[in-house]
Amino acid sequence: MIDLRSDTITKPTPGMLDAMMSAEVGDDVFDGDPTTSLLQNRLAEMFRMDKALFFPSGTMANQVALRIQTNPQDEVICHKHSHIYLYEGGGMAANSQLSPKLLEGDRGRITAETVDASINSDDIHYPKSSLVGIENTMNRGGGSIYSLEEIMKIRKVCDENGLNLHMDGARLFNALVETGENPDEYGPLFDTISICFSKGLGAPIGSVLLMKRELYPKALRVRKMMGGGMRQVGYLAAACLYALDHHIDRLKEDHRRARILGEALSKSQYVQNVLPVDTNIVIVELNGITPADYLETLAKKGVKAVAFGANAVRFVTHLDFGDNDLEIILTLLK
Numbered sequence: 001m002i003d004l005r006s007d008t009i010t011k012p013t014p015g016m017l018d019a020m021m022s023a024e025v026g027d028d029v030f031d032g033d034p035t036t037s038l039l040q041n042r043l044a045e046m047f048r049m050d051k052a053l054f055f056p057s058g059t060m061a062n063q064v065a066l067r068i069q070t071n072p073q074d075e076v077i078c079h080k081h082s083h084i085y086l087y088e089g090g091g092m093a094a095n096s097q098l099s100p101k102l103l104e105g106d107r108g109r110i111t112a113e114t115v116d117a118s119i120n121s122d123d124i125h126y127p128k129s130s131l132v133g134i135e136n137t138m139n140r141g142g143g144s145i146y147s148l149e150e151i152m153k154i155r156k157v158c159d160e161n162g163l164n165l166h167m168d169g170a171r172l173f174n175a176l177v178e179t180g181e182n183p184d185e186y187g188p189l190f191d192t193i194s195i196c197f198s199k200g201l202g203a204p205i206g207s208v209l210l211m212k213r214e215l216y217p218k219a220l221r222v223r224k225m226m227g228g229g230m231r232q233v234g235y236l237a238a239a240c241l242y243a244l245d246h247h248i249d250r251l252k253e254d255h256r257r258a259r260i261l262g263e264a265l266s267k268s269q270y271v272q273n274v275l276p277v278d279t280n281i282v283i284v285e286l287n288g289i290t291p292a293d294y295l296e297t298l299a300k301k302g303v304k305a306v307a308f309g310a311n312a313v314r315f316v317t318h319l320d321f322g323d324n325d326l327e328i329i330l331t332l333l334k
Helices: 012-023 034-047 056-070 092-098 112-118 148-161 172-179 211-226 234-246 251-266 291-300 323-333
Strands: 051-055 074-079 099-103 128-134 164-169 194-196 207-211 273-276 279-288 312-316
Touching: 012 148, 012 234, 034 051, 034 234, 051 056, 051 211, 051 234, 056 092, 056 164, 056 194, 056 207, 056 211, 092 099, 092 194, 092 234, 099 112, 112 148, 112 323, 128 148, 128 273, 148 164, 172 194, 207 211, 251 273, 251 312, 291 312
Parallel strands: 074 099, 074 128, 128 164, 164 194
Antiparallel strands: 051 207, 194 207, 273 279, 279 312
């Protein structure tokens, strides 16, 4: 079975497993885990941010980011398809008593202009606009990428209105290898950035939240409260360090295969449209067949994907999907 449901389904490579088993560890809650500290310090330096903190999941990292930069009854400005709103179980309401201001945008990307127009005035009838959240790459937008220029404009709007800026960077390295931009260009533009290692980077578990220094003590406390304080977590941090050394440049291969797959799917029966393929996500809009029936047909041929709305299906290329797998799917589509 060729599994293209997500890039989260990958297994650790032999080299990653060796790195995990040979990691130096300690108790990260009591007095620190040396391998986890190494990962956190390396990422903070890489992105030119003050502090970094390891989390078991991207959802927890995002939810802590929202919690530490807002107060109850505040409002978060984000796209209507943002992961922090759509796919985190109502966490912004349950964990932080926040309400969302949901914006439209091209393939999931909001703009400085729409952010500026959505900020509430100082009126007791409205929630206080406190935080802007963007997602890069944008999952529901088919792996679309924010331009650095637009991010700078959004930052300017936030500064002028006293708002913080968070990036859900679960697939940020997919954007970086595609644009050729450097991580240190991004860090200074944000108050917090979450990065997930269990997607394209191929680690089994792990996300890191980067942040400004003043946010760190509260992040540490909220992570503990949410159950994210872990013990000998260096075994997982070692996998993330290995990914930084070995799995970033190869993301270009995932993107190449995704584009080839998208081109083939565009000529396939029942596919009405394929969203532009910028990175490793291919979203097809169907015509004349339901996603359930389309997925059932694929599964009978040995391919897994996921429904992505009323008439769409998503395919995600990843570390465990190679050229041989691609050739098999191309043959099936013909």
